[in-house]
Amino acid sequence: MPDKLTDLIEELALANRILAHEGVLDAFGHVSLRHPADPGRYLLSRSRSPLLIEPDDILEYTLDSEPVRPPKVQLYAERVIHGCIYRARPDVMAVCHHHAPAVMPFAIAGKPIVPVFHLGAAGGANMPFWDQYAEFGDTNLLVVKPEEGRSLARALGQHPAILMNRHGATVVGGGLRELVSRSIFMCQNADYQLRALTLGTPEPLHAGEVKLASTLNALPNVVNRTWEYWSMRLEAAGAMPPRKSSAKAARRPVPKPSRVTPRERRKGRRR
Ligand SMILES: [Zn+2]
Structure with missing residues (x-):
């Protein structure tokens, strides 16, 4: 498990x-990500801008959104969003809260x-x-x-995402890669929807299409493919996170003992 946990933190x-x-x-x-070994805990960074986050920034929280170990760093103010949703939704393994420019017009206008x-189906129909x-x-x-977090979780219900009036959105997933894919395609969908409105009245996917397309979008081969693509783009931008320091230490080859010549050994004995 330690190796798996290290990989998941990365x-x-x-x-x-x-x-x-x-x-x-x-x-x-x-x-955030629900802890793989303890469903009563989750993993979330200390308060830091997401593009700068390193594995060593990731902390463990209870579902009351209290840090498991006394923190020496600033924590996110809105972490109750994560704890309250994990408590209300046992099926949720990952949560993203954001204020993406693509969704803000909808969150502001209440539309x-x-x-x-097809890929926009990942956000689900009837987003609350x-x-x-x-x-x-x-x-x-x-x-x-906590009461605000619980209220948000209640409004989310069994949906994959929710819009928060004049604030942003919160998205959930059955895994981290599914969550990333859903969050990005939900923003793309919002962008296309707004643009299509300038041309006419877009016809949304039918209920059956949403169900079939969202199932397809969540398949492992689909989310692994998008994950690889977005990781490659991040790497090309030179913005990949460093490895976790403890993992780096564990993977560092054990230094070979320096060779001591017979002459040095004799000198050493004389000291
Ligand atoms: Zn917020």
């Missing part, structure tokens, strides 16, 4: 950077994002909205209190 750092490089995350927003092309003001009145719009 993937989580990579997921943050991919989503930042593809325009879903910017200075803000975050991605639904509907699947308008959550309005923090409607339940909590004046806030700074950050989801920081």
Whole structure:
């Protein structure tokens, strides 16, 4: 398990950077992963912009969104989003919260994002909205209190994504690669939907098409293919995360003992 956990932590750092490089995350927003060995915990970075996240930034949290070990670093204010969704949705293994420019017009206008092309089906049909003001009145719009996180999780229900009025969106996945794929294609779909509106009234996918296309989009060979593509683009930009320092140490070859000549050995004895 330690090796698997190390690999997953490295993937989580990579997921943050991919989503930042593809325009879903910017200075803000975050991605988490349910702990592979303990469903009552999750992994999330310390407070840092996603494009800069390294495996050593990843911390472990309980589902109350409290760090398992006392933190020496600043934590994300909105981490209750993650803990509350993992508690409400046992099927969810990864969560992304973002304020992507592609979805903001819909979150601001209160207009639904509907699947308008096959890959956009990953966002699901009938994407719900959550309005923090409607339940909590004046806030700074950050989801920081447990009751706010629980309310958001309730509104998400069994959907793969939710729009947050005047704030952004939260997306969930059955795995990290599925989540990354869904988050990126949801933004592409929103972009295409808005552009298509300038030409006419786009006809969304039919309910049966959404079901069939979203199943196809989640297949391992599909999400592995997109993951490889987005990783290659990140690597070409020179923005790949470093390996986890403990893993680097473990993988470092054991230095061979330096060869001591018979003469040096005799000199050593005299000392
Ligand atoms: Zn936010």
